[in-house]
Amino acid sequence: MSVEAAAPADTRPPDRSGPILSVTDLRAHFRTTHFGVNRYVRAVDGISFDVKRGEIYGLAGESSSGKTTLVKTIAGAIKPPLEVVGGTIDFAFLPGYGGLHRAPPTEVARIRWRHLSYIMQGSMNVLNPVRRLRQSFVDFARPHIAGTAKEFETAVIGHLARVRLEPSVLAAYPHELSGGMRQRATIALATICRPDFIIADEPTTALDVVVQKDVLGMIHGIQREIGSSVLFVTHDMGVHAHIADRLGIMYAGRLVEEATTPEIFKNPLHPYTRHLISSLPRIGDDVPRGGLEGAPPSLADPPPGCRFHPRCPLAMEICSRRVPDMIETKPAHRVACFAVNGSTEP
């Protein structure tokens, strides 16, 4: 029988237009208390963006730019010391709450895996090490898929074939599989319920280049087939170039530029994005490439104004005083920089 027949009846909201995820002015800070003094690490500070239906939205940024915190906040995995200080996260399938963290547990249980699933970096952390893969599939997906146990198993086997895994892996424990196989099993696990929205946080970082290309092709193929939206997080611009439809560039807790992937690579506007792209070495090209002066700022004590200004070649006087807004300079190309978006007038 086909996988389609095994999928449960469509309970998705009728609204098929508009973005599937809309994040507005999201601020999530880590609070630390030392001797009664509160300090805030502003890991996500005023981020707004939309993810459309059926697109792969890539989120790029170096370590400690806040991209994992942003993803955690969107997924509702908020534990102290992380706090959501302001802003809303609106999923099309979860209207009216302003984020998973504000929704009641019954709603969250309904949404999870059926509408929202995750592919995480360490597949060992997703798969329970003391349970066989078959049991993991039951744990994660069985509550969301109607039908008999036999039908469920057939659907799982059919779905595993999509990621080129034999049915025999269902009897294996995670440690018996190679890294690439585990990551493919995780992808199968995350997509079996045909969710509307998939969060992929560095899903290929731990893999070899050859396996990585394979896994990326699989994520892309499944995404195109079931029409999900994907929020794809990685620091590797090469990966983004291959998979993302649109790209958002993060620097020190803020979004600094957003455009379609070809546009970002062809016409990067923000000086940080320009550096990121021009510093990538290429095979068959001997142009000397430089690193950026200075170091990424501490999020506990970020520089005032634009957080990039101490390292920026285009820095002006205004940059250290005011925070640049994300302004659309061209259709579908937003950038937060006084020097290039023409917003210097107060």
Place this chain on the structure above:
Amino acid sequence: MSAALLEVSHVGKIFTRGGLFSSRRIVAVDDVSFQIDAARPEIFTVIGESGSGKTTLSRMILNIERPTSGALSVDGLDLTTVRTNAGRMAFMHKVQPIFQNPFEAFNPLKQLDRYLFMTRRRFHAEADQATIEVAVDEALRNVGLSLKEVRRRYPHELSGGQLQRVAIARALLSNPKLIVADEPVSMVDASLRMSIVNLFKALRDDLGLSIIYVTHDLATAYYISDRIIIMQKGKVVESGDARAVLNAPQHPYSRQLRAAVLLPGVAAAGGPVSQPANVFREFNASE
């Protein structure tokens, strides 16, 4: 040849796992030979995926691991003869390591300048603090830092890129001839990665150091290396001039590696962003 800085001849390493009756042999490195000339400093790159034996090879060059067959010698010194503490110090004078993760390489509770002073004191019989500080400052200046920036700082106060520079400066303090760098940039922020890679070039050109650069990143390997070897399952499958090998790989495995590199140029060219795996179509068609 007598002028070889590093001579690796038919080196193999076999790990034996299991007990007396059910032992399993894992061939990590299988008959690897190459030579680095003392008169011509170069960046020699070892490329391979995880499990290809590249880290085992670098550990054998550092004399942390003993080869099960073959011989290694550095500057005419056979590594199997290095047995005493004094011999080890003499060896470390010539060869120094740089590790992958700078945050793990340093003790988080120890100030960085103390590391540098200690290293200098250990390798050179200099009792005078002022002389040591001059030497440390010079090593730090070679990597684009200065003693003023590092003094009394703890590892968490510096970025990954700066910390990796301190690790390189520490390696320079013994005036080595060879540096073995195992994945030195994979944990460094994207905006700082190229400055570390450029630093290796500068060390080769200005200080005449040879560097063994172990990596899986073909793009940076192409950017800095003079010669490369490509390893698969412990064997060298292709070796030669870096440009020539990476521009036109011959061995099927090297070709596969080369084809798997995700080139950012694809997106700039405005072409199809990626090809979703064709398997699905085949699978659906057969369904």
